[in-house]
Amino acid sequence: MKAAGFGRIINVTGAIYSKAVTGAIPSKAALLSWSRALSFEFVRHGITVNCVAPGRINPVQVLERLHPTEASRQAFIRDNIPAGRFGEPEEFAGIVAFLASPLAGYVNGAHIPVDGGAVRIAV
DSSP, X not given: OTXXXXXXXXXXXXXXXXXSOOXXXXXXXXXXXXXXXXXXXXXXXXXXXXXXXXXXXXXXXXXXXXXXXXXXXHHHHHHHOTTSSOBOHHHHHHHHHHHHSGGGTTOOSOEEEESTTOOOSOO
16 A cells, blocks of 8 residues: 555444443543554555444344344344434445545544444543
8 A cells, every 4th residue: 555655444343432441441541542543644645444334233133133133123222223213234345435535534543433423532
């Protein structure tokens, strides 16, 4: 990437805020911090580094394992997602495709949630 003078690093992370204490929260915060440090280091070489944090997207794992019934899905949506629904894979893919493109050359060091408004500072 340095030799080409162009590159895109897109780390898929998650929300670093949670209602519950889990081991995943510190690792996600570390990935965000590491990505920001890389963004300062590499941007002068035409390389951007960003993080994208998906919320509940509609893959099989979410639908069958995390929320196996329609009632559990609706309860989670009601309590956690202001948009009122789970996201679609295409909605997540769109922001990743943009960040990978030459059009996103000035987007660097960002942490972009794709979560229907579920990220909250205070819960």
